Amino acid sequence: MIYTKEVEMMCPVAKGAKHEPAPIPEEGKWVHAKQISDISGFTHGIGWCAPQQGACKLSLNIKNGIIEEALVETIGCSGMTHSAAMAAEILQGKTILEALNTDLVCDAINTA
Numbered sequence: 001m002i003y004t005k006e007v008e009m010m011c012p013v014a015k016g017a018k019h020e021p022a023p024i025p026e027e028g029k030w031v032h033a034k035q036i037s038d039i040s041g042f043t044h045g046i047g048w049c050a051p052q053q054g055a056c057k058l059s060l061n062i063k064n065g066i067i068e069e070a071l072v073e074t075i076g077c078s079g080m081t082h083s084a085a086m087a088a089e090i091l092q093g094k095t096i097l098e099a100l101n102t103d104l105v106c107d108a109i110n111t112a
Contacts, residue, residue, distance in 0.1 A: 036065035036095050047111025053077045056084070058112035060091070060099075067091050067099060072109060080106050 023030040026041050033039050040063050048055045054076015061069040070091035072084040083106035091099050104110050 036097060039065050039096060045112040047108045049076070049107040049111075054080050054106075054108050056080065056106065056108035056112045058087075058109065062096065065095050067094055067096070072112075074106075074108065076108065080108060083109055 020032045021034065023032050024039065024041075026039070031038055042059070042061050045058045045060075046055065047058070054074060056076075057073040059069075059071040059073075060067050070088050072088045074080040074084045083104060087104040087106075087109050090102060090104065094102065
């Protein structure tokens with residue numbers, strides 16, 4: 001491959017195979033999460049459904065990659081209330097990846 005002189009004169013920013021993940025602020029320290037069990041903390045997410053009939057706020061307390069507590073707050077249609085109650089029970093005890101792969105019926109809750 002033929003390179004221009006400008007490209008040949010460029011210096012590499014990073015070289016080698018060690019590219020760690022971005023650090024996550026976690027309980028007073030920075031953690032490079034390489035496994036699901038490395039993740040602990042408290043997080044919030046918000047979501048809404050396509051016709052903008054309602055919104056959802058999802059709060060998760062995660063310890064060692066497992067969801068310990070899930071609080072689902074909703075504003076909107078009557079179906080969201082039932083979906084929120086189911087989601088709060090379903091999410092507890094699941095890992096983060098299992099939770100992402102779970103269909104929680106309501107689009108607003110899934111988005112959050």
